Amino acid sequence: MKVNKIMAIRLLLSVVIVVGFASCSKKGSSKNTSSATGWKINDKKGGFQYNSKFKKQATAPGLVMVEGGTFTMGKVQDDVMHDWNNSPNQQHVQSFYMDETEVTNLMYMEYLDWLKRVFPPDQENYQHIYEGACPDTLVWRNRLGYNETMTNNYLRHPAYANYPVVGVNWIQAVEFSKWRTDRVNEKTLEDQKYLKKDAKLASTPESSFSTETYLAAPTKTYGGNEELVLKRGANGRSKPQGTKAADGTTSEPKNVYAQRTSGLILPEYRLPTEAEWEYAAAADIGQREYNIYKGQKKYPWSGSYTRSGKRQVRGDQLANFKQGKGDYGGIAGWSDDGADITNVVKSYPPNDFGLYDMAGNVAEWVADVYRPIVDDEVSDFNYYRGNVYMKNKIGEDGKVEIVSTENIKYDTLANGKIIARNFPGEIARVAVDEKETYLRVNFDKSDNRNYRDGDRQSTRYFDFGAEDAAADKDPTKAADSRKMYDSPDHNVSADSLGNMVREYDKSNKRTTLINDDVRVYKGGSWRDRAYWLDPAQRRYFPQDMATDYIGFRCAMSRVGPKSDKKKRARN
Secondary structure (H helix, E strand, O other): OHHHHHHHHHHHHHHHHHHHHHHHHHHHOOOOEOOOOOOEOOOOOOOOOOOOOOOOOOOOOOEEEEOOEEEEEOOOOOOOOOOOOOOOEEEEEOOEEEEOOOOEHHHHHHHHHHHHHHOOOOOHHHHHHHHHHOOOHHHHOEOOEOOHHHHHHOOOOHHHOOOEOOOOOHHHHHHHHHHHHHHHHHHHHHHOOOEOOOHHHOOEOOEOOOHHHHHHOHHHHHHHOOOOEOEEOOOOOEEOOOEEOOOOOEEOOOOOOOOHHHOOOOOOOEOOOHHHHHHHHHOHHHHEEOOEEOOOOOOOOOOOOOEOOOOOOOOOEOOOOOOEOOEOOEEOOEEOOOOOOOOOOOOOOOOOOOOOOOOOOOEEEEEEEOOOOOOOOOOOEOOOOOOEOEEEOEOOOOOEOEOOOOOOOEEEOOOOOEEEOOOOOOEOEEEOOHHHHOOOOOOOOOEOOOOOOOOHHHOOOOOOOHHHHHHHOOHHHOOHHHOOOOOOOOEEEEOOOOOEEEEOOOOOOOOOOOOOOEEEEEOOOOOOOHHHHOOOOEEEEEOOOOOOOEEOOOEEEOOOOOOOOOOOOOO
16 A cells, blocks of 8 residues: 555656656747747847747738649640740749739729829829830731720720730739739738728828838838838737836837738739749649659640540530631530630639639730740759849938839830839839849849840850940840840830830841840630640740730749648658
């Protein structure tokens, strides 16, 4: 009996000791205690503040997550066009998010409405902002076809609200993505009470929200209107501009503005890179068996045919494309794909990533500058050609320079269209210079669009003379005889009266349409035959021109882990 009591006491002491060590270990590994210094994080008394409760990136409106991985980028069928521009190469892309559907007329009209309200086009200072963002509705016209109904109605009529927007050039697609980033982050900050309720409705030409301005100079957000930008304390509650202590002194509350460390600010919406788009469209995850792909898809769906094999819809087309000469959708009463021009988004089954219309309906702009070769010798991870590195412009006072209503930057495109490249309230941007590139080994200049394929080192005319070398500092002014890609050089200028003068390049010595301003577009469209539905096919078009068959969708980078899965899938 006595022995049993002793054993019981020993057991009880053991449990107490184990619990004590566990509690100490838990306390020592607390997320609110620094493992580097042992100091408290997020202490109400002051010190380092950080969002230690962050779990994962929120999925932004309209997006679907695409888990990254390795894949074979390039053709999987005969090159009947003899372009020789998509040779197979192995690439890896990080996880990212992509729009579930193409950007629709309704989505783009919301953008136009915001521009029209904030920057009224009837005011001379802002007339080019709205006009420059409007799609080119004349793309529907055909010399021997009657399409005036599309010209007048396709963009704005509610019958086409959920059809993909067309007539948008690459530059306009990029500007839409920037605007979308600001509007989504603006709503997030308002929901989290970092901005006053309905602050998003208070935008004016002098006072509009910019994500980068809020992060770099929050007091200058909304033109410096402090009534709209709220401050918050370390406990997450809204606080006045200063808090009175017991001794009567006034101190600033902690964590007064949301920062990158808050985890609230989403990465920017942008166009997907060509590698991302092709990876997402192919969706080889549907072919996966354990840790390998069972072959490679010809289309975004499984199989070698464009028609469905499912019993209920057997024979129906799985995408919207041109069936044959003079056949855009079959006969009356038995339409193969249910459309003759574009179609309502989500009209066809999604691929294995949950993305709709990655083949057919409209082709889509991607971010990359076009070159015939994908240079996998230099990069096989997140491949992208088109990097132009920029930085915030710093004024004479040592602070970031904010764009005002007087210094909006406009670009006159090759076709004479004027587009605003920044809005009041945004941070002015300039190219990186020697301060950032000196003794770097990963890049040595701002503009890398023609790296190893169009720059001086990649052409046989590498031994430029002094005059040519001076001209080469500005790629647009390089001597024609030294260009690796000798493309037409049209000119738009203004005469003494301010009238725009458009001049065509009439030289008969041009050898290509490729230059640093042509962009890749991917996927087939309602105008294309089935050959172009293959995600590996690639074409190019000038970035300042639009068509009736090219649209776009946005992407967003993923921060944090590759996947939401807590455990690796078993092999």
